Ligand SMILES: Nc1ncnc2c1ncn2[C@@H]1O[C@H](COP(=O)(O)OP(=O)(O)OP(=O)(O)O)[C@@H](O)[C@H]1O
């Protein structure tokens with residue numbers, strides 16, 4: 001599969017949810033060779049990029065929604081190394097306070113309101129995809145990355161933005177972690 005192509009389709013999906021929820025969405029620029037391919041599970045990569053881009057879109061959108069300034073685009077960089085293919089999702093959404101960092105990879109930690117609470121009284125919208133609020137986007141994505149010998153790191157500069165590094169192992173020598 002082509003990581004640039006998967007990143008593009010995951011970004012479009014995340015952006016359309018953002019448009020639906022906020023009425024507008026920051027741009028997403030993808031840098032990398034679209035013709036580069038390597039063996040990986042496209043649905044896994046789609047899920048991970050989708051979750052990272054949703055987080056970035058939400059952060060940028062919340063920060064620039066009510067400001068005069070134009071929202072800075074989210075940048076996705078795809079690098080093909082010998083050992084790893086690394087995908088960086090970079091935003092200027094204000095970052096995460098250092099005190100919150102130890103919690104972001106725990107299940108159910110979210111700074112958004114739980115979508116189920118909002119929708120209880122309105123069953124008609126209960127199936128609409130939401131931007132954030134369940135708190136499992138990052139932990140699930142890291143679990144998927146590690147399953148095939150990769151990893152996910154989140155580095156934040158509070159007051160500026162967040163960089164998420166998604167490492168995918170190319171070697172194919174990692175053991176499947178079966179129970
Ligand atoms: N790029 C980012 N910029 C700012 N804060 C972020 C970013 N990514 C994650 N966070 C913070 O980390 C928290 C956890 O993220 P996570 O994706 O796991 O859950 P969520 O986005 O709240 O809900 P969901 O499970 O629906 O994705 C978020 O609520 C947010 O506070």
Ligand SMILES: [Mg+2]
Nearest residue numbers: 054055132137
């Ligand atoms: Mg999320």
